[in-house]
Amino acid sequence: MNNPFDLFALPDEHEALREAIRALAEKEIEPFASEVDEDSRFPSEALTALNASGFNAIHVPDEFGGQGADSVAACIVIEEVARVDASASLIPAVNKLGTMGLILNGSNELKHQVLPAIADGEMASYGLSEREAGSDAAAMRTRAKRTDHGWVLNGTKAWITNGGRSSWYTVMAVTDPDRGANGISAFMVHKDDPGFSVGNHERKLGIKGSPTTELHFEQCELPRERIIGEPGTGFKTALQTLDHTRPTIGAQAVGIAQGALDNTIAYVKERRQFGKPIAQFQGVEFMIADMAMKIEAARLMVYTSAARAERAEKNLGFISAASKCFASDVAMSVTTDAVQLFGGAGYTRDFPVERMMRDAKITQIYEGTNQIQRLVMSRALLR
Known part of the structure; x- marks a missing residue:
């Protein structure tokens, strides 16, 4: 009996997209993932492959030269790349993060x-955090002052993903210190703007192929049209952006977890102890079942959150925070179990699961720590 019950089923075009990006990732990105991590180098092969296929910034609307893909499609791309290399998945993920505020609230001219x-292959990054303004982002000290010709920025941003590789940066700065969060504005800064420079690269536990830097603004001059929206709306733009991009971090986490599970299943079928594959031991079977169960739950929450953002639903705060928080906790749990099931081999660099465990950790931290996500969720519920 043919029963076309498609509730909770992805459309055929999304499944075709998954097949295409998975094939590309396995052929063009995965072979370099270990080397990228070992040498802490940018995954240039991944950038070339993603640019050639149009997967580098699939979210850019078609009127601006992009593919105009929906939020679920963007999550699928990020997930499938992260399944083989988390560092490379930050190319499409951060391109969306670095342009989402512009897409939501920028002028048509600036877009x-x-x-x-960005659609043509350049990259974008996002500048909100500072050394003393991470979770408390509204405490930022970077300043923007209006001039006769535009704006002048002074200050420093920290923890900038793909810093130094991007051409464009969405940067939040205080334009009216007396108004608190309502005195923050958002700007688009280009790498060639006078007074802009990139600071030192951070030495990190994971995602070593994606540079993380500071950004410095010393009398950085911007034309007046580079502001996103009206002055004082920047913090709202930042929060709106995160509502749309936290699911992409959830997608990255799901991809990392899926990659770890896939590698683990293959290993436990081959690894023999006490005369049989360890996959036949009930303790191992239970761990594999729990890993897969958590991943399926996380994927559904991420896709649901992305779909709700695509529909422009109001009050996205809870579901976007929940999807990022849950999926990243799952990624950390699954990758830790993967290393455990690999035994001593899992603790070596000869297998990818130790890299995946290190990469998973950051998903619990960036775009808001999971402690902050729980605050966002509880406040949305108790409001």
Whole structure:
């Protein structure tokens, strides 16, 4: 009996997208993943492959030269790349993060200036955090002052993913210190703007192929049209952006977890102890079952969150925070279990699961720590 019951089923075009990006990732990205991590180098092969296929910034609307893919499609791309290399998945993920505020609230003129370049292969990054303004982002000290010709920025941003590789940066700065969070504005900064420079690279536990840097602004001059929206709306733009991009971190986490599970299943079928494959021991079977169960739950929550963002539903705070929080906790749990099931081999660099465990940790931290996600969720529920 043919029963076309498609509730909770992805459309055929999304499944075709998954097949295409998975094939590309396994052929063009996975062979370099270990080397990228070992040498802490940018995954240039991944960038070339993603640019050639149009998967580098699939979210950019078609009127600006992009593919105009929906939020679930963007999550699928990020998930499948993260399944083989978390560092490489930050190319499409951070391209969305670095342009989402512009897409949501920027002028048409500014969109035409920035988005075609991103669709064509350049990259974008996001500058909200500072050394003393991470979870408390509204405490930022970077300042922007209006001039006769535009704006002048002064200050430093920290923890900038793909810093130094991107051409464009969405940067939050205080334009009216007396108004608190309502005195923050958002700007688009180009790498060639006078007074802009990239600081030192961080030495990190994981995602070593994605550079993380500071950004410095010393009398950095911007044309007046580079502001996103009206002055004082920048913090709202930042929060709106995160509502749309936290599911992409959830997607990255799901991809890392899936990659770890896939490698683990293959290993436990081959590894023999006491005369049989360890996959036949009930303790191992239970761990594999729990890993897969958690991943399926996380994937559904991520896709649901992305779909709700695509529908422009109001009050996205809870579900976007929940999807990021749950999926990243799952990624940490699954990758830790993967290393355990590999035994001593899992603790070596000869197998990818130790890299995946190190990469998973950051998903619990960036775009808001999971402690902050729980605050966001509880406040949404208790409001």
